[in-house]
Amino acid sequence: MPLPQPADAAGHLIDAVAAHLPDEGRLGVAYSGGVDSASLLAVARHTLGPERVLAIMAVSPSLAARERALAVDTAAFIGAEVLQITTREQDVDGYRDNDVDRCYFCKNEMFERIDAAVIDEHDLAAVAYGENADDARRIDRPGARAATEHGVLRPLADAGLTKADVRAVARAFDLPVADKPAAPCLASRIPHGHEVTEEKLAQVEALELTLYQLGFSDSRVRHHGEIARIELPTDEMARAAEPQIARDIEASATRAGFTYATVDLRGIQSGAMTLSILNARGSL
Incomplete structure (x- = not known):
């Protein structure tokens, strides 16, 4: 075509x-x-x-x-x-x-x-x-x-x-990705100073795939050891608290190897982890 x-x-x-x-x-x-x-x-x-x-x-x-x-x-x-x-x-x-x-x-x-x-x-x-x-x-x-x-x-x-x-x-050009949200690589979900490993990347990918399958338009799963800190669009966060949705998220997080899953009330924060460190170092 x-x-x-x-x-x-x-x-x-x-x-x-x-x-x-x-x-x-x-x-x-x-x-x-x-x-x-x-x-x-x-x-x-x-x-x-x-x-x-x-x-x-x-x-x-x-x-x-x-x-x-x-x-x-x-x-x-x-x-x-x-x-x-x-x-x-x-x-x-x-x-x-x-x-x-x-x-x-x-x-x-x-x-x-x-x-x-x-x-x-x-x-x-x-x-x-x-x-x-x-x-x-x-x-x-x-x-x-x-x-x-x-x-x-x-x-x-x-x-x-x-x-x-x-x-x-x-x-x-009528591209299918014209309105696609930004999708930084999976390593961006791991806080700076913490080693990037294939295991962590796989954990993040598994839980983000579940969030996509549950119908969330965008997400970031920030890897904090046992804790998966989930960032969602602010107008979609309420869905994560619906009983069945919450159970599905928790089950997926457990399968991925997390002990806890939490939703960040600030929503999606592009580049926030990097910018906070640069600010602390006086680079901004």
Whole structure:
């Protein structure tokens, strides 16, 4: 199925991104399936054509199986080939140590795996990733440093597209992830200073899958040892207290290996753990 022609309303945004794509050769797009990387992939596919675009997806225990399947389906909708590469960030000391720069080690591992052999085999002229202009202004995005060190392009940010602009582009292409909530990797659920392990990642993934199956539109399961601290959209928290829902959540938490499950009354807090440490260190 061909990629739908984009709606005219987003034409200026698409043209702005297209201006930052390579003039010649094949482009590899570091691809997670989220709205940013999917929109970049769609613009590249629309501008360069299918033969000049390759989606490159990093697969590791920090990527939930549901997110991986959705990413593959979205790439198929876009009409882009997907190369899945196995990354081993959990073997990197800096990643396991889980300080505020954990994402640097994860992104660095991914970009290192897109090595000369991959570039030569797939005839890539450049690699790009989906940082947008809002991300570029945030201090809690150490992965951007890895992208800079590896010469990775950031067409969305360079074109000045905000997150709202990116979603407008996604809607213009009718992408199934246009309104998808942000889905940071599973390691982001583990407080900084606590080691990232495959066991913890699996616990988080299992309970978040249950929350999805129970109909919650978004969730974060923060791993605090025996305690699963569940963050939900504030307008959906009341459902978690309904007797049957509460029992299902508790049973899933127990199966995952938690002793207690609690709902955080503050709702979903993107980047809160990282920002609190940066603030304490005087980095903000």
